Amino acid sequence: MLTGRRDFLKLTAGLVTSASLAPRIAVAQPAVRIGTAVLADYGLAGPVIVAAEKGFFKEQGVNAEFLPFRGGADLIKAVLVGEVLIGITGSTDIIQFREAGSPIKMIATHGEGNNFVIVTAPDGPAIGELKGKAIGVTRPGSASWILVRMVAKHHGWDPDRDVKILGLGGLDAQLAALSRKEIAAFIWGDYGGVSVAQGRTKVIFKVETITPKWISFIEYASEDQIKKNAEQVRGSVRALFQAFRFMKANPEESARITAPKLGWAPEVVLAVHKSWVPIAPADGRIDVDALRVMQDTLLESGTIKKRLPLDEHYTTEFTPVRL
Incomplete structure (x- = not known):
């Protein structure tokens, strides 16, 4: 089954757009897409929704569209073929996808610690x-x-x-x-x-x-997009961290903004928001020690078979984010 997963991750063809979960949430005439592995996770999707609705992408010179997917494996296909600029997903994906040969890099921490x-x-x-x-x-x-x-x-x-x-x-x-x-x-x-x-x-x-060192969520991009569209990547990351700052300071308004897109009642979103705050990142910097622990864990479990150098998994070009 693991071999099949690695083979599956190598596929970049397919009807990527049909794998998305919901109607797209447009900021303006879309030029780039920000994708999340799923919709029904406040920590993943909430900051993208807020950045779109509050105009933070526009402020950073990015015309962006939010596109949630049915899982990390569907999302990476869209990233690899250039249909999504930045993917936001669970942290272990970066280690698995790199080991499978995918030319991607983590660009920022989207959620600290372990909220599972x-x-x-x-x-x-x-x-x-x-x-x-x-x-x-x-x-x-x-x-x-x-x-x-x-x-x-x-x-x-x-x-x-x-x-x-x-x-x-x-x-x-x-x-x-x-x-x-x-x-x-x-x-x-x-x-x-x-x-x-x-x-x-x-x-x-x-x-x-049982995981004192971990990362909940990451933001990543293809190496090709990092080279060709660094300023769009940088602007998108900055917009997301504007959203993090806004959400921490304005929980009620954040709940009101995100509730319709998530399909939850505002009071439910507010309750989820309170549990999310402890893992909300400060500036996106990457904890390399946590990446090492996760890589060790995946090797021990047999999920990956080889240890790649950690510095192949990430770039520090876009962090720490200073607003």
């Missing part, structure tokens, strides 16, 4: 009771899959025999499987995000307790 949690139904089992049960992840080989395996090992379980890890896709699919009792729990970012805020799930384990 294991959640279950309000009347569901405790974390210690998950042995022998099914746990939902987005897909095999994803950050969620890797972290669930780490959680299993932390509790003394064999991740291949003692738990059943199921690739189910997005949040709606996870919640549906949980309600049908096809899974006992699932892993999600945003500290549980909207499902916890709505009272549909409860947190039973914070993955940050």
